[in-house]
């Protein structure tokens with residue numbers, strides 16, 4: 001089981017292409033399925049101990065992985081049962097099914113077990129699970145329970161119309177998941193759309209998802225990601241490359257004996273109508289490691305290390321400024337517009353956030369000759385680039401190309417896109433980040449990275465990573481001031 005940090009992220013089609021490339025070298029689908037099922041069985045055995053395992057198998061290759069895992073677990077001596085939704089449809093899944101010599105229960109009648117393994121649907125799911133009625137096996141009501149059926153006896157399913165007494169697949173999955181001590185999804189929790197991260201149906205929240213061969217967008221994008229629990233990658237011998245990767249822990253420059261405040265980087269923050277937001281960005285820039293932070297605008301108070309200067313074209317012209325942050329608390333009045341115009345023309349690398357994003361034209365940004373990082377949340381993104389039903393990765397990538405800027409599309413699933421198509425997605429954001437001022441903190445942290453001369457994509461990634469790590473350290477109910485302070489601990493952990 002491999003941690004997913006830094007791993008390539010593949011869509012369903014990209015994963016199929018990667019598998020087909022391996023198949024073209026003479027490796028059969030059955031071999032890939034055998035590798036997948038064996039890796040699943042090994043992972044499950046480590047977690048299950050002596051507990052009984054129930055594996056739910058669907059009609060496609062995800063179900064095939066489940067049958068292989070069941071066979072291998074049984075060979076390992078782990079108590080295992082199988083429940084199926086229907087007969088397998090693909091040749092590989094049929095062959096995997098044939099290798100399982102134990103009985104098969106119906107999903108609707110399956111009794112729970114301490115360990116639940118969901119191999120109903122993976123990357124092939126195209127429609128909601130509720131569209132499925134539970135199948136009924138062709139056997140008499142007097143027939144004994146499936147568990148008592150002799151080894152190897154086949155159970156033929158037929159598809160019956162839904163009746164009031166039939167349980168939907170979603171209901172079965174929830175009730176078995178709720179009763180389990182540990183629930184594990186094979187590749188993806190059943191019900192999730194691989195590429196968009198939408199929940200076509202609502203699965204239970206799993207404890208662990210075992211991604212096969214590669215991380216998929218649904219492991220990271222909301223709402224899908226919330227159902228995955230911990231995510232681990234299983235290697236099935238399929239080489240993968242992608243321009244999209246899971247955000248990694250940054251490697252940041254540390255000061256040496258020759259360092260001084262300017263070599264560590266000077267960040268200027270432009271204040272506006274709500275100076276507290278600019279104060280938060282400034283504090284964050286300092287705690288993220290900037291050598292010199294100046295706040296241009298009308299504000300007072302600690303910390304004393306923050307250099308407060310009235311806004312002027314002359315103050316903005318300081319050629320030591322390595323990153324200029326504009327937007328937090330800027331307002332949207334004429335003064336705000338004038339300050340934004342001055343910032344765009346100042347010739348410094350820019351982080352544009354908050355109110356400034358509401359005043360911008362993306363095609364204007366494209367014409368700028370300096371590195372630009374935009375940090376919109378969903379509302380600001382829609383206002384700047386327009387609404388769309390397309391997935392978040394594609395939207396962020398298209399926006400980055402259109403504006404010729406790094407775009408940090410914020411949220412519980414922050415997507416960072418560069419104009420050249422590279423994408424990084426953060427995982428495991430704290431839900432407690434949903435509080436006022438955390439966006440201001442992020443813009444300051446990114447400012448510190450850009451001023452330290454990291455390239456724009458690396459700056460955005462490092463800022464998002466530090467921000468996420470600081471939030472995790474704080475636990476519940478922190479405020480943005482705490483978050484800015486905690487950036488120091490996040491940096492110290494590197």
Ligand SMILES: NC(=O)C1=CN([C@@H]2O[C@H](COP(=O)(O)OP(=O)(O)OC[C@H]3O[C@@H](n4cnc5c(N)ncnc54)[C@H](OP(=O)(O)O)[C@@H]3O)[C@@H](O)[C@H]2O)[C@@H](O)CC1
Nearest residue numbers: 019032033036060061062121122123124125126127128187
């Ligand atoms: N390819 C490889 O080399 C390897 C692939 N691997 C594994 O394969 C998985 C992908 O397999 P997959 O493509 O067969 O898709 P899967 O998720 O099993 O489901 C598709 C089936 O479900 C059906 N179906 C869809 N929606 C439905 C609905 N709502 N209600 C009812 N039915 C529905 C659909 O029917 P159809 O849409 O064609 O009518 C089809 O029969 C992947 O996640 C990984 O686990 C590994 O073994 C490694 C090697």
Ligand SMILES: [K+]
Nearest residue numbers: 118121186188
């Ligand atoms: K699954």
